[in-house]
Amino acid sequence: MQEPTEKVSRPGNRLAPVRLLVALSGGAEDAALVRSAHRLAIRDGVNWCAAYVDSERENPHRREVLEQDFAQVQRLGGETRVIAGQDRARELAALARELKVATLLVGHARPSGWRIWRRPVAERLARLGGPFDLVVVAEARQRPRFRPRQREIQWRWRDPVVAAASTLAALGLAAGLESWLELGNLSLLFLGAVLVSAMLAGTRSAMLAALLGFVGFNFFLTDPRHSLAMVEQDQVVTVVVYLLVAVVVGQLAGSARKRLLALRASREQTYQLLAFSRELAVATHREQVEAAGVATLVRWLGCPVVMLCATDESGDMTPAQSAPEGTTLDAGAMTAVAWSRLHLRPSGKGTQQPMDTNWQIIPLLEQNRLVALMGLALGQRERPPSPDEEGQIDAMLRLLALALERTRLVADLEASRLSEENERLRSALLSSVSHDLRTPLASIIGSASTLRDLRDQLTDSDRAELLDGILSESERLDRYIQNLLDMTRLGQGGLKLERDWISLDDLVASAIRRLSPLLQGLEVQREWPAELPLLHVHPALIEQALVNVIENAARYSPPGGSLRIEAGLDSGKLWLTVTDQGPGIEPHLRERVFDMFITGGEGDRGRQGSGLGLAICRGMLGAHAGTIAAEPGPEGQGTRIVMHLPLPDVMEVSDDHAD
Structure with missing residues (x-):
């Protein structure tokens, strides 16, 4: 039984066809009908769908x-469908054939209202x-005796x-055209x-206009005038046919107007939801999502709105x-x-x-998790609200709720990415430090132990070499x-510039x-004009930068x-280059070599x-x-590291010292 439960618990699963269709009626028996359909779906291990025929x-x-x-x-794992139509039985049968269902589940209940002459849906x-x-589910409880509901017409x-107004206008036109048109044409x-009444006000106004037209047509246009009595038979037929046609046309026009208004309202709601979803889509942080949601609800509802943060970890x-x-x-x-x-x-x-308050509190849930x-x-x-x-x-x-959950997932993903990046940097640092520190330490330990253990056996030149x-x-x-x-001082912003002239x-x-010691065996060539101005820099930092560049060039130069x-000078800046052989x-690595822990086994990034x-x-x-930038060397051989340092104005330096 565990596998069928898992199959039907995913609504909207299009991989497997729907095998069970349950027909909802909008009545009190639907709750029991849904539970029965869920039990059957679990028992047979099939997908199921609940359908409703909307007659508007x-x-x-x-x-x-x-x-x-x-x-x-949807909570029980089924799909939902709404079908527009007037004949419920035919629409359900057509849907069952379309979905190729094996079982159609319907409830057994008497027709509502005075339409006791209509057969039940199950029988049809x-x-x-x-x-x-066809499976018919009977109601588990006794249905109360039917009493017609008195609906107050507002x-x-x-x-x-x-x-x-429309009837008076028609009566005035009929009085003016009476001598030109026949009585039957005047009824039009x-x-x-x-x-006009149906289009402007609806069905009730159309029925009232039909009744007023019937009375006015009979009272003012038929003989004898100013009386409801009619002598000629053709007049009786004309008036009766007019009334019947007016009632039918008024009903149809009123229903069309009602559908048009419903369509406009649905389009307006769809537009509002689309605009709201766009506002939420461009919001990247939780605060922006909350502000957009509250502002939209206030603008649409016209009442105060408050959003409260609530987490699962604390009760705040x-x-x-x-x-x-x-x-x-x-x-x-x-x-x-x-x-x-x-x-x-x-x-x-x-x-x-209900509570003693004018506020309605709604929890925003996503996957059974309280979001807000x-x-x-x-x-x-x-x-x-309607x-x-x-x-x-x-x-x-x-x-x-979806937007808030999205921002939480994005924040968690960003935190996870930062954690992974920190872990990668930490691993690279440990790997680099373990290699770069261990090699000189091993040499120092080996030389020192040799001096201690073999001091008497070593010549003066050997001891000097070891030292x-x-x-x-x-x-x-x-x-x-x-x-x-x-690097630590640069990353933490603790590097202070104590400038001096050099x-x-x-x-x-x-x-x-x-x-x-590292430059032994290499020829170092220096070339720059003798009139270069002094630099106003932090001497130790610039020297260390120059040491790093020269060391990197010497390490990969051939013996x-x-x-x-x-x-040299260029546009108020001093440029300095170090070129090796x-x-x-590689071109795609010339920018990356200035990032931390970018190591490799090719080119100038090596062992x-x-x-x-x-x-x-x-x-x-x-x-x-x-x-600082990396460029290819002359004729494509080696690498040239180009550094630029701005030359400060003498007056600015004097003002800085005065301050």
């Missing part, structure tokens, strides 16, 4: 019951027949006014009055958005909020859990640690002196190769790089408003 004559109460029935069907379906099994002032004028309920600004909930509304948060159901005004709580001051409106308005409110709140190795590896280790410290000659000489350091950098040196250069030069 349903009252608001029946629509409300149908919405509840459809909601129950049995007469129509079809390639399906007349609007517009209905009689339109009917009277009153028929036109019925159509914090107002997130309210409109108009400063709107608060009263004590009864807060009680309703607490109840709705606990039971995940609406409460307050107009719900099954929406408070609507529906009790402050002049009239309660069933159509309630349906639109429900649709808007569903869209709002030089210890010093060289210690300086190398110091550079790695300095790079890590500088010449380019001193910077280059100091950097080459620090790298002298016996040359390094070329050039400098190494294998070069002994931590991926921090050039990244630190970019940060240090950027702190001085400078730039």
